[in-house]
Amino acid sequence: MQAKNGHVIIGGGPAGLAAAYELARHAQRVLVLEATPHLGGLARTETYQGYRFDIGGHRFYTRLSEIQRLWEELLGPDLIQVRRLSRIYYQGKFFEYPLSFGNALSNLGLGESIAVMASYLRARLFPHRHETNLEEWLTNRFGSRLYRIFFKTYTEKVWGMPCHTLGADWAAQRIQDLTLAGAILSALGGKSRAKTLIRTFHYPRLGPGLLWERMREAILRNGSEVRVNAPVTGLKREGGRITYVEASHQGATALIPCDHVISSMPLGELVQRLDPPPPEEILASARALRHRAFLLVGLILEGRDLFPDNWIYVHSPEVAVGRIQNFRNWSEALVPSSEHTSLGMEYFCDEGDTLWSQPDRDLIALAAQELEQLGLADGSRIVDGVVIRQARAYPVYNAEYRTHVARLRNYLAGFQNVQTIGRNGMHRYNNLDHAMLTGLLAARNVLGARYDIWAVNADSTYGEAL
Numbered sequence: 001m002q003a004k005n006g007h008v009i010i011g012g013g014p015a016g017l018a019a020a021y022e023l024a025r026h027a028q029r030v031l032v033l034e035a036t037p038h039l040g041g042l043a044r045t046e047t048y049q050g051y052r053f054d055i056g057g058h059r060f061y062t063r064l065s066e067i068q069r070l071w072e073e074l075l076g077p078d079l080i081q082v083r084r085l086s087r088i089y090y091q092g093k094f095f096e097y098p099l100s101f102g103n104a105l106s107n108l109g110l111g112e113s114i115a116v117m118a119s120y121l122r123a124r125l126f127p128h129r130h131e132t133n134l135e136e137w138l139t140n141r142f143g144s145r146l147y148r149i150f151f152k153t154y155t156e157k158v159w160g161m162p163c164h165t166l167g168a169d170w171a172a173q174r175i176q177d178l179t180l181a182g183a184i185l186s187a188l189g190g191k192s193r194a195k196t197l198i199r200t201f202h203y204p205r206l207g208p209g210l211l212w213e214r215m216r217e218a219i220l221r222n223g224s225e226v227r228v229n230a231p232v233t234g235l236k237r238e239g240g241r242i243t244y245v246e247a248s249h250q251g252a253t254a255l256i257p258c259d260h261v262i263s264s265m266p267l268g269e270l271v272q273r274l275d276p277p278p279p280e281e282i283l284a285s286a287r288a289l290r291h292r293a294f295l296l297v298g299l300i301l302e303g304r305d306l307f308p309d310n311w312i313y314v315h316s317p318e319v320a321v322g323r324i325q326n327f328r329n330w331s332e333a334l335v336p337s338s339e340h341t342s343l344g345m346e347y348f349c350d351e352g353d354t355l356w357s358q359p360d361r362d363l364i365a366l367a368a369q370e371l372e373q374l375g376l377a378d379g380s381r382i383v384d385g386v387v388i389r390q391a392r393a394y395p396v397y398n399a400e401y402r403t404h405v406a407r408l409r410n411y412l413a414g415f416q417n418v419q420t421i422g423r424n425g426m427h428r429y430n431n432l433d434h435a436m437l438t439g440l441l442a443a444r445n446v447l448g449a450r451y452d453i454w455a456v457n458a459d460s461t462y463g464e465a466l
C-alpha cells in the first residue's frame with residue numbers, strides 16, 4: 001500500500017540509499033535528503049583531474065550473502081576482485097602482513113623477538129582481571145612490549161587520545177585475531193598466517209561511487225526522489241511522532257510531511273534537531289557523543305609502480321600520516337594516466353584542530369615531505385595534490401559512550417515513526433555491509449516487519465583494524 005505522504009530518508013550514504021532502494025523497490029514513495037553534493041557518505045568517490053579518490057580505501061568484503069548479492073546485482077562485471085597486499089611501516093622497516101617467520105625475526109631482531117614472547121607469556125599468566133580500557137585489552141592479549149611497539153603509537157595517532165581512555169569494546173569489535181600482533185605471535189610460534197585474514201576483496205572498478213550511482217538510478221526509476229545539497233535542519237514532532245522534516249535546499253527551507261523517517265545522520269545531531277526538544281538529560285547525552293575526523297591528501301606522482309601494496313599502515317611516530325593508499329593497486333581505472341600514480345595520504349584529526357585547519361597547500365607539502373621521509377617516493381615526482389576533509393569519520397568509543405547511546409536509543413524507542421541506521425546513525429562501528437543491512441531492515445520494518453536493527457553487528461567477528 002502506498003504511504004500517504006511518503007517516507008523521508010536522512011542521509012544518502014550506504015545505509016540511507018539501501019533503505020531508499022528497498023522501499024522504492026516495493027513501490028513506496030521515498031525522498032532521500034543528503035546534506036552534501038555527493039552520494040555515498042564516507043564511502044563516496046571524489047574525482048580530481050580525472051583521478052578518483054576514496055575517502056580511505058573501501059574494501060567490499062562481507063559475510064552477509066544478501067549484501068554480497070546486492071552488490072553483484074547492481075555492479076555486475078564492474079565488481080572486480082582485488083588481491084590484498086598491505087604492510088606495516090615501523091622504525092624504518094616494512095613488516096609483511098601476514099608475517100613470514102623470517103621477515104618478523106629479521107625486522108625485530110632475535111633479542112627483541114624473545115623479549116616480545118616473554119612479555120606475552122607474562123601477560124597471559126598475570127592478566128588485568130577487568131578489561132576496562134583499550135590498553136588493558138591489548139596488553140592482556142599481546143603483552144605490554146608488543147602493545148607499546150605496535151599498538152600504542154598507531155592507535156593514539158588514529159584517536160588522538162591515550163589508549164587507557166579508550167573503551168575496550170572498540171578493540172573487541174575491530175581487532176579480533178587479525179592483528180599484526182597475532183600474526184607476529186603465530187609467525188614466531190611457527191604458524192603461517194592469522195586464520196581469518198582477508199586476502200582478497202571486491203571493489204567497484206570505478207570506486208564505490210559507481211554503486212551509489214546505480215542505486216540512485218534504481219530509486220529514481222521507481223518514482224522516488226534523491227535530493228543532494230539538502231541538509232535536514234529540524235524534525236517537528238507531536239509527542240512521539242515525527243510529522244514534518246525540515247530541510248534546506250537551493251536557498252529555501254521546506255517542511256516535508258512524512259509517514260516514516262529513517263535517519264543515518266549522527267545520532268546525537270538527530271536528537272538535538274527535534275522540535276519541541278527532548279528533556280535536558282537526553283540533550284546532554286546527544287551532545288556528549290564524539291567523533292574523530294579524517295583528512296586525505298591525494299597526491300598525483302610521475303611513475304606507475306611506486307610500491308606493490310594496496311595500502312601501508314604507518315605506525316612510526318615520527319610522521320603524522322597514518323595510512324597510505326595506492327589507488328592504482330585497487331583498480332587501474334581509478335588512474336586516468338598510465339604514466340602516473342595517485343596516492344591517498346591519510347591523516348586522523350579532530351574537526352577544527354591544527355591539522356584540519358591548515359591550508360591545503362601546506363597539507364600537500366607535509367604529505368610530500370613525509371612520503372619522501374618514509375623513502376617511498378622522491379618529492380620531485382609529485383605533480384599535483386588535493387585535500388579532502390571528512391568530519392565525523394569515526395564514532396568515538398570513550399568510557400561514557402555506551403551510557404549515552406543507550407539513553408538515546410531508549411528515548412527514540414518511544415517514537416512511532418523514526419528509525420536510526422548506519423554508522424553514525426547508531427554510533428556504532430558499522431562497515432559498509434552492516435550499514436547497508438540496517439538500511440534494508442529499517443525499510444522492511446516500514447513495510448510491516450519487526451527487525452531489531454540494533455542486533456546487527458552487535459558481535460561482529462570480521463572487522464579489521466581501521
Ligand SMILES: Cc1cc2nc3c(=O)[nH]c(=O)nc-3n(C[C@H](O)[C@H](O)[C@H](O)COP(=O)(O)OP(=O)(O)OC[C@H]3O[C@@H](n4cnc5c(N)ncnc54)[C@H](O)[C@@H]3O)c2cc1C
Nearest residue numbers: 011013014015035041042056058059232265422423431432
Ligand atoms: C577512512 C575510512 C575507511 C573505511 N573503509 C571501509 C572499508 O574498507 N570497508 C567497509 O566496508 N567500510 C569501510 N568504512 C566504513 C564505511 O565508510 C561506513 O560503514 C559507511 O559509509 C557507513 O554508511 P552510512 O550510510 O551509515 O554513513 P555515512 O557514510 O556517514 O553516510 C551518512 C550520510 O548522511 C549525510 N548527513 C549527515 N547529516 C545530515 C543531515 N543533517 N541532513 C542530510 N544528510 C545528512 C552525510 O552527508 C552522509 O552522506 C570506512 C570508513 C572510513 C572513515
